[in-house]
Amino acid sequence: xxxxxxxxxxxxxxxxxxxxxxxxxxxxxxxxxxxxxxxxxxxxxxxxxxxxxxxxxxxxxxxxxxxxxxxxxxxxxxxxxxxxxxxxxxxxxxxxxxxxxxxxxxxxxxxxxxxxxxxxxxxxxxxxxxxxxxxxxxxxxxxxxxxxxxxxxxxxxxxxxxxxxxxxxxxxx
Amino acid sequence: xxxxxxxxxxxxxxxxxxxxxxxxxxxxxxxxxxxxxxxxxxxxxxxxxxxxxxxxxxxxxxxxxxxxxxxxxxxxxxxxxxxxxxxxxxxxxxxxxxxxxxxxxxxxxxxxxxxxxxxxxxxxxxxxxxxxxxxxxxxxxxxxxxxxxxxxxxxxxxxxxxxxxxxxxxxxxxxxxxxxxxxxxxxxxxxxxxxxxxxxxxxxxxxxxxxxxxxxxxxxxxxxxxxxxxxxxxxxxxxxxxxxxxxxxxxxxxxxxxxxxxxxxxxxxxxxxxxxxxxxxxxxxxxxxxxxxxxxxxxxxxxxxxxxxxxxxxxxxxxxxxxxxxxxxxxxxxxxxxxxxxxxxxxxxxxxxxxxxxxxxxxxxxxxxxxxxxxxxxxxxxxxxxxxxxxxxxxxxxxxxxxxxxxxxxxxxxxxxxxxxxxxxxxxxxxxxxxxxxxxxxxxxxxxxxxxxxxxxxxxx
Ligand code: SF4
Numbered sequence: 001x002x003x004x005x006x007x008x009x010x011x012x013x014x015x016x017x018x019x020x021x022x023x024x025x026x027x028x029x030x031x032x033x034x035x036x037x038x039x040x041x042x043x044x045x046x047x048x049x050x051x052x053x054x055x056x057x058x059x060x061x062x063x064x065x066x067x068x069x070x071x072x073x074x075x076x077x078x079x080x081x082x083x084x085x086x087x088x089x090x091x092x093x094x095x096x097x098x099x100x101x102x103x104x105x106x107x108x109x110x111x112x113x114x115x116x117x118x119x120x121x122x123x124x125x126x127x128x129x130x131x132x133x134x135x136x137x138x139x140x141x142x143x144x145x146x147x148x149x150x151x152x153x154x155x156x157x158x159x160x161x162x163x164x165x166x167x168x169x170x171x172x173x
Numbered sequence: 174x175x176x177x178x179x180x181x182x183x184x185x186x187x188x189x190x191x192x193x194x195x196x197x198x199x200x201x202x203x204x205x206x207x208x209x210x211x212x213x214x215x216x217x218x219x220x221x222x223x224x225x226x227x228x229x230x231x232x233x234x235x236x237x238x239x240x241x242x243x244x245x246x247x248x249x250x251x252x253x254x255x256x257x258x259x260x261x262x263x264x265x266x267x268x269x270x271x272x273x274x275x276x277x278x279x280x281x282x283x284x285x286x287x288x289x290x291x292x293x294x295x296x297x298x299x300x301x302x303x304x305x306x307x308x309x310x311x312x313x314x315x316x317x318x319x320x321x322x323x324x325x326x327x328x329x330x331x332x333x334x335x336x337x338x339x340x341x342x343x344x345x346x347x348x349x350x351x352x353x354x355x356x357x358x359x360x361x362x363x364x365x366x367x368x369x370x371x372x373x374x375x376x377x378x379x380x381x382x383x384x385x386x387x388x389x390x391x392x393x394x395x396x397x398x399x400x401x402x403x404x405x406x407x408x409x410x411x412x413x414x415x416x417x418x419x420x421x422x423x424x425x426x427x428x429x430x431x432x433x434x435x436x437x438x439x440x441x442x443x444x445x446x447x448x449x450x451x452x453x454x455x456x457x458x459x460x461x462x463x464x465x466x467x468x469x470x471x472x473x474x475x476x477x478x479x480x481x482x483x484x485x486x487x488x489x490x491x492x493x494x495x496x497x498x499x500x501x502x503x504x505x506x507x508x509x510x511x512x513x514x515x516x517x518x519x520x521x522x523x524x525x526x527x528x529x530x531x532x533x534x535x536x537x538x539x540x541x542x543x544x545x546x547x548x549x550x551x552x553x554x555x556x557x558x559x560x561x562x563x564x565x566x567x568x569x570x571x572x573x574x575x576x577x578x579x580x581x582x583x584x585x586x587x588x589x590x591x592x593x594x595x596x597x598x599x600x601x602x603x604x605x606x607x608x609x610x611x612x613x614x615x616x617x618x619x620x621x622x623x624x625x626x627x628x629x630x631x632x633x634x
Binding site: 026061 | 207365
């Protein structure tokens with residue numbers, strides 16, 4: 001999986017999932033169409049992210065707060081395939097990977113190079129982020145999640161294959 | 174030498190962690206209307222059942238009305254979501270505590286109340302404040318909707334182990350200072366990302382001295398410090414709380430459980446990856462001034478100078494100036510409720526301040542019990558009358574103004590003192606300005622119409 005795109009940048013730390021998608025849009029019973037509500041109450045963020053970019057750059061601790069998976073659903077529906085930050089909140093990172101949205105952690109120096117409009121290529125297999133006219137850096141990603149995304153492995157199917165181990169556990173306890 | 178977290182983790186491994194995450198067995202899965210419809214749709218598409226409907230319990234809390242128990246005339250989308258949960262529970266055989274059930278309430282309030290939350294259990298829910306249940310020495314954390322589907326289908330979760338983070342609270346709280354102030358002080362110290370990748374264990378003499386409600390308040394906000402879960406080792410208070418509750422073990426099962434539970438506390442020489450110690454003796458009531466829960470000050474303090482653009486933006490949103498005192502700042506709304514502070518002891522402490530006084534003119538005060546059962550007990554003690562006579566609204570149980578999904582919202586630009594857990598921009602309604610505080614501080618502020626130090630209301634607090 002390779003993503004080549006110009007980046008859009010929201011230069012703010014601690015962007016919580018209430019900012020990504022406010023609670024009043026959580027009354028839905030399916031996942032489709034949430035992109036229209038992305039950053040609904042943050043017009044200043046919304047103004048920064050148009051233009052068909054697939055890569056969002058944001059400040060430290062992105063996705064903190066509520067566990068709502070509506071946040072990655074909205075980002076993906078809007079067209080994003082990766083978010084780059086210096087750190088992510090745990091549940092958001094997990095939710096993103098399950099929706100094939102790459103949470104890419106870089107150090108502060110690399111982060112500073114990612115100015116609005118910078119062209120980047122992300123290569124998941126090689127775990128590299130290349131900045132056009134700049135360096136190529138590697139990024140960490142959970143090896144299992146990487147395999148799931150690259151090979152289209154279904155996590156629930158993976159656990160179900162361990163059905164006998166689960167039953168054995170249940171019988172022991 | 175193992176920590177409490179290590180012990181629970183080890184005893185729930187179905188398949189150990191390798192290159193792939195561990196497959197962890199889940200003892201209790203709590204579900205609610207907002208984060209489950211897509212999970213049930215997924216289950217249906219796969220043609221799967223709920224593997225252990227006997228370990229799955231549902232309630233309605235986030236988007237329901239708190240003005241009455243009826244959905245008629247209520248927001249169509251929210252009503253649809255609530256009905257979808259009922260239909261899914263009926264189809265998949267999950268026990269649901271619906272709006273007519275005396276066991277309904279905020280998911281994190283009813284779990285403990287019903288005795289479903291027990292020491293040593295693994296507990297998940299599609300809600301980040303699942304960390305609340307850690308107060309009983311259970312490993313409890315929030316999950317996303319894909320994971321809700323995973324647990325419904327398999328009763329397991331793919332999980333990597335977190336780090337152990339010891340949070341020690343020593344010393345004795347002064348009157349008027351509460352568990353809420355302790356946890357706000359902690360988050361202020363370590364920051365909203367301070368616990369990322371970790372599970373907190375709360376220990377120390379000040380934790381031991383807290384009752385179960387207060388321990389829940391602290392564990393509840395673990396997630397605001399970035400940790401997935403927070404734990405308190407079970408002790409006699411824990412066991413006393415659970416004894417006789419509906420879903421707690423009985424007779425011989427109780428004795429067996431007790432013997433197991435007593436093995437849970439961290440071994441004395443267990444290793445923690447990180448440690449922080451806070452002396453609570455000098456702690457004052459805390460209040461937030463910004464737009465994340467780490468932005469807090471003692472009630473006698475002043476709004477600090479912004480250190481970066483984000484801080485400056487937060488102050489602008491809150492319409493506060495650096496150097497300004499918060500005590501005396503005019504307010505419009507007071508909310509007593511949420512899974513942080515809506516249990517009986519919270520309502521009692523707010524009532525102690527309110528009793529015989531009036532809510533300041535122009536202030537709207539909403540008191541929302543965390544569960545039907547809390548409401549019943551509060552009414553049996555006459556707390557409802559104290560609030561109503563003071564001019565506050567006494568509501569039905571639910572999340573209400575904590576998340577403002579159900580129409581209970583703070584109007585744009587208005588200032589609210591709230592006992593909930595998040596002061597994010599727009600959390601209590603678009604443009605709402607939220608100051609997080611304890612029930613005592615919230616109640617004192619309601620009386621004065623301004624941010625007020627509850628210690629002024631006497632020593633009996
Ligand atoms: S009361 Fe607030 S924080 Fe707690 S579960 Fe409800 S919405 Fe979430």
